[in-house]
Amino acid sequence: MVRFVHTADWQIGMKLAKIGDAGKRVREERFSAARRVIDAASAHGAEFILVAGDLFEDNAVDRTQVRMVADILGKAPCPVFIIPGNHDPLVPGAVWEDRSWEAARNVVVFSENTPYELPGATLYPCPLRGKQSDADPTSWIRAEGGDRIHIGLAHGSVEGAPIGEWDHPIPRDAASRSGLDYLALGHWHSFGLFGTKDAPRTAYSGTHEPTSFGERDSGNALIVDIEAPGCAPVLTPVRTGGISWISIEEQIDSRDALESVRERIGKLQNPERTLLRIRLSGLMRPDDRDALDEIALAAASFLWSEVDESGLLPSPEDDSWIGNLPAGLLREVGKRLNQAQEAPEIRT
Template identity: 30%
Template structure:
């Protein structure tokens, strides 16, 4: 028996660093990752899809987002089981009970709207732990494991949230206890645990049966999410009394959010940065968070600004990584001697240079003025 394990679609998500046409393209890509499950399910021979929480970004979605999302799910072509998570809990304002969702929900979409066992077919059950609020006061998964028999039925747990061994704050009441999961697996009451909440693929514990699928499209930068954009193809051998499991990761995401650090102390460093950015593929689907450190002359800083301005127009987004950025700008000796100006203008430049070299409150403005002067004299403003 084979199925697809996915989670954290968070349809309707926006990213503050995406502007203009980039945000609609990113939203479409998130729905596109859902659409891609149809061909993948057909290729893999998957019976169904489980979505382990956070199908939607929140419960207050625009009607168009709900309708387009349901249409994407319809196209998957096999049963799709949706688990409400912390972003879209089954509370009084739930999208899952809205008139629009209820009216347009395709027949192949099933909401796991109650905790406990859901029958899939003879000999196969899902054990669901849906969220009914954003702040559960107990381990929802442990509750549904309690009392499950080891009776030969193949069971897949579908849960959402952090497993206790993965977080430093062990006092959170909603943490999923690894010990309870492994005990249920060991006694044969359940055979696979499909989890959501972590946005990268992650095998938890030592059983090989407890997995986070990660999000099918990237949601954060790669220093936070090392392996997003995947779906898990899970194979459970029902002919094996132990229900042996094989898990394969398949990539469906098309966007990248990359964090880059680069030292810039010379014009050569600026040129190297330009080359590195130029060689990156799929710029229209790539977001760069750039951390720069070093000390530059005003001339080299102006060249850096030109470089960054250019690539900000080419990439989906190019944003500063403020915590990793520290650039000192200092006029070099003789840097402004060959501008071909004299008299009052030359005296003004000398005054700007002196101010730029100081530590006063006007130093930054003076450096910016000198950089602009260089760009104007070199034709950079044209």
């Protein structure tokens, strides 16, 4: 049996400019989450840790942050195996050239497509050498030897996964095609399983700390157990994320709908560790403005919040919008449109 931790896409050095001052807190949390990955490996008795690419946001990351990551990984209770991803590929001047990696003696950064032997298992690393490619990074793998557990480590886009950055394509059947017991992937920031229903052998761990709204089951690391060669891997998610990204999208058709949004906000836990995005659309009456203000007030207590009401339109009986138009022709057109809307239907 082999037990290990699968993690990926730490994206250390993210700018996070869109969330303003909260960005500093979110960037710091990525280091705290990294330490929780190491703690999980220790608590679960993992034999090694796999990092499936994009440890860093790019190769221009401040080298102080590179050294902080190397120090964290260097304190792991087991070996750590890393492949460069498409954000931090193996290119001249890459983060991997920093001397801090030499001090982390338990850390191996792979630079070649060469099998790596472990006790009872063989690892097949697929380091990336560029940000984009149409080539399958796993195509070289030919796992052999029925007495060993075969594990692939790659970074790319599995066929059918809803990934925005589509590059380094990987077939859905890459694991079975290559003879792997498990294919540990990075690139998609959500958790995802691929393969047969009985034995999904390909997985995205998702990022260790959420990076944006809309991710599914991110903020975890995976504890992977493989009993013996050919056995289905058993995956156990372990929570490592510290900050939540929550999005509320609501169609408004009444005051009750606005009050319902306010109630949902009130039920959210740990606002000091939550980024909240609210998107409202539909129709709103002018006397419901106070309910909208209450939503904004409640959202203001969170680490970061945004209330997008651009999708809200005035209800048909509300003509206050006309007064906001510039005086003159445009306002006159608005009045006539409103009058035409209110005119009774004439049947012939």
